[in-house]
Amino acid sequence: MTVGEESSLPVVENKNIAGFWRRLLAICIDFLLLGLIGLVLGVFFADYFSSLGGWGRIIGFVIAWPYFGVMNSRICSGQTFGKELLKVKVTMLNGTSLSISKSLLRALVFCLPIFLNGAAFSMEALHGWFVYVLAILVFGFSISTVYLYVFNRRTRQSLHDLVVGSIVVKAAEPARKVSVVTWRGHYVATAIILVAATTVPNFVWKLANKEPFTSLLSLQKILASEPGVISVNISVGSSMYKNMNSAVKNVNYLSTNVVISEKNSNFGAMANHFAATMLEKYPESSAVDSVNITITHGYDIGIASEWNSSNFSFSPSKWRERIALKSSTDLPSETTTLESVN
Secondary structure, eight states: OOHHHHHTSOBOOGGGBOOHHHHHHHHHHHHHHHHHHHHHHHHHHHHHHHHHGGGGHHHHHHHHHHHHHHHTSGGGTTOOHHHHHHTEEEEETTSOOOOHHHHHHHHHHHHHHHHHTTOOOOTTGGGSTHHHHHHIIIIIHHHHHHHHHHHOTTTOOOHHHHHHTEEEEETTSOOOBOOOOOOHHHHHHHHHHHHHHTTHHHHHHHHHTSTTHHHHHHHHHHHHTSTTEEEEEEEEEEEEEEOTTOOEEEEEEEEEEEEESOSSOOHHHHHHHHHHHHHHHOGGGGGSSEEEEEEEEEEEOSSEEEEEEEEEEEOHHHHHHHHHHTOOTTSOOEEEEEEEEO
């Protein structure tokens, strides 16, 4: 197609631009397909994926990025399987298909915040300049993408579209040059979101230097250093419930979720060990009504996940009784299995 032919293309109307729901359903179909691929891989490589911990999301990234990058390019006429089913396609503003390089860049901007969210990074990395880049990619890109998806009604271009100058149109329409432009206010809003994302690390650091977070982070570091532990999440809070007499009671709790690498572990014995550490290293745990410990084994590769969990919830005094017994083989636990497609 020559320059003269491009300039002679008729102007597209808003009705020819793919709408919000079509694009959303197309993305859902694509991730459902990717999730099925992930679950099939999990059948054969579950143990390996489990050993990767948060870095397992890289597996999903190296599958999803080329999927969107190649299929949204001119190689596949700008259509993933989801877009083909919903009869929409990705084009440049002049109506031509995307080159493979631009399509890969578009897919990179789209996929990075999805797969970086939940990835494993050392505490050292999160205290350097990298944390600001990470905040922009995870928070800035994610919020900007959602904002533009919802509020950019004129062209429906999201962040990854604006970066390369692409647009999603109805596939049934002939190739046309798009003359409608995104409202400048959306660019301003996107810039504000990206700048605001850089303040997230400072907020987190200030929070981490206050109690009870300082003590909880110290406890988290101790538990994470245990053999076979991949990651640890700790939280404190309170909840209300009604007893048999309809009286409302407030329950303070300390909850810990420990992800481990070994599948055939004695979860009960591990829970006792973690409880003993928590009661010793975090004295405030003796004052709560309930100490909840969840031992989890499984994987998350971004496009699919599978988790097996055992939950233990007792008062501090009950935990001390269990620890004193030095055996948990006859003590109950609640075990759940969860498979999900992201």
